[in-house]
Amino acid sequence: MNNPAYTVHPIGRVHKKDGRVWIEIKDAYREAMLGLEGFSHVHVFYWFHENDNDQSRSMMQVRPRRDPKNPLTGVFATHSPHRPNLIALTLCRILKIDDLNIEIEKIDAKDGSPVIDIKCYIPYSVDAKEIQVPDWV
Amino acid sequence: MNNPAYTVHPIGRVHKKDGRVWIEIKDAYREAMLGLEGFSHVHVFYWFHENDNDQSRSMMQVRPRRDPKNPLTGVFATHSPHRPNLIALTLCRILKIDDLNIEIEKIDAKDGSPVIDIKCYIPYSVDAKEIQVPDWV
Numbered sequence: 001m002n003n004p005a006y007t008v009h010p011i012g013r014v015h016k017k018d019g020r021v022w023i024e025i026k027d028a029y030r031e032a033m034l035g036l037e038g039f040s041h042v043h044v045f046y047w048f049h050e051n052d053n054d055q056s057r058s059m060m061q062v063r064p065r066r067d068p069k070n071p072l073t074g075v076f077a078t079h080s081p082h083r084p085n086l087i088a089l090t091l092c093r094i095l096k097i098d099d100l101n102i103e104i105e106k107i108d109a110k111d112g113s114p115v116i117d118i119k120c121y122i123p124y125s126v127d128a129k130e131i132q133v134p135d136w137v
Numbered sequence: 138m139n140n141p142a143y144t145v146h147p148i149g150r151v152h153k154k155d156g157r158v159w160i161e162i163k164d165a166y167r168e169a170m171l172g173l174e175g176f177s178h179v180h181v182f183y184w185f186h187e188n189d190n191d192q193s194r195s196m197m198q199v200r201p202r203r204d205p206k207n208p209l210t211g212v213f214a215t216h217s218p219h220r221p222n223l224i225a226l227t228l229c230r231i232l233k234i235d236d237l238n239i240e241i242e243k244i245d246a247k248d249g250s251p252v253i254d255i256k257c258y259i260p261y262s263v264d265a266k267e268i269q270v271p272d273w274v
Contacts, residue, residue, distance in 0.1 A: 008222045009145040011165075013272070026215075031197035034211035038271030042213075043223060047143050047170055060168035074171035076162075076179075076255035084166060085145045087182060087254050089226070091261050114141070117224045118213035120174060123268055124228055131260055134175030 010114035012100075014046060017115060023115050031098060032118075039043050046113045048086035050055035058083040070136045073123070079136075087115075091121060121124040149237075151244060159240040167237060169255075174234050178258035180249035181241070183250045185223035186217050193219040207273040214271075225250075227242060229257060 011032075012025040017089065020067040025033060036042070048056070059082035062069045075083045103116075149162040149167075160181065162170060173179070185193070196219035201207045213218045229241040239255075 004147065005187075006147075006186070006189060006202075006223070006251075006253070008145055008224075009252070010143075011221050017256040024251070029197065029213070029273045032211040032213045032215075032221070034198055035208065035214035035271060036211060038159070038250065038269070039214060040267060040269035043226065045222075045226075049141075049143070050209060060166065061171055071186070073170065074169040074173060076166070077176060077257045079174035079256055079259075084148050084169070084229065085253050086143070086181075087145075089180065089256065093267070113145075116222050117220065119216055119226065120214045120270070120271070120274075122270060122274055123265065128260065130177060130230070132177035132260060133257070134172065135257055137257075 008047065008116050010116060011118070012048070012115040014109045014111060014113040014115060016111040020103065021105070022101045023118070025100045027100060027101065033097070036094070036102070036120065039094065039120045041091055041093050042102070043119045043121055044089045044090050044092050044107060044115060045117035045119070046109050046115045048088055049114050050110070051081050052086050056086065057084055059083070065137050074134070082121055087116070092133040145184065145253050146210070147184070147253060148255070149252040150229065151246045151248060151250040151252060152246040158239040158242070158244055159238045162237045162239065164237060170226070170234070173231070173255070173257070176231065176257045177255055179239070180229055180256045181229050181244060181252060182229050182250045182254035183225045183246045185225055186220050186251050187247070191222050193223065194221055201273050210273070223268050224253070248257070
């Protein structure tokens with residue numbers, strides 16, 4: 001198995017100011033926003049840019065939620081900001097779209113985080129009774 | 138706003154053969170799998186590697202589901218495989234984990250697709266009554 005690498009360019013940025021939270025899309029991607037106003041929620045993909053270093057990328061196991069009482073867990077079984085590729089995913093509720101700015105209710109990203117993709121949220125047809133999670137969740 | 142680029146390395150690959158579907162994780166990321174067996178579902182992030190070219194990356198609008206009856210829609214308001222960063226996201230049900238292989242029920246990825254992240258699935262606390270989608274969905 002060869003080991004290619006792929007390139008990700010930010011398509012926008014998270015802003016947090018005076019209690020408001022919004023994603024500013026770059027002008028080059030304006031046309032990609034058409035029709036977003038029909039959705040109440042979007043999946044926001046951002047980059048843990050402050051952790052883009054060998055140490056965070058090679059951290060394979062963590063205590064979830066930084067709680068020492070939680071079991072040592074592989075990063076693929078967590079949402080840890082330390083992982084081989086620093087991709088973050090959050091479901092966000094849209095409050096308003098104003099030109100290039102998507103105002104959202106909240107996001108766990110820091111102010112200034114690079115946004116790398118936006119996808120409309122279409123509810124999953126997962127039977128809640130089928131879902132299992134470990135005790136630490 | 139400057140325009141940095143980030144690097145993504147595949148952490149595994151999708152396999153489809155004889156009706157079975159599995160993700161083979163690279164040996165270098167073995168430790169990152171610890172605890173995955175406690176979850177029934179994972180979010181699988183893969184790369185639309187066959188579309189990693191200027192044409193797909195600069196396609197800003199599509200007809201969703203390639204249906205000409207659907208309205209022209211910005212790619213951020215779709216799950217189109219043509220988008221600025223070729224990130225795909227699918228929720229998958231785990232059937233079995235055997236060493237480096239995560240057998241899953243199904244995935245919309247092609248055989249051979251590079252997997253770029255795995256995150257445990259923790260159900261969202263989204264009120265279904267709040268979710269709105271446009272008519273084409």
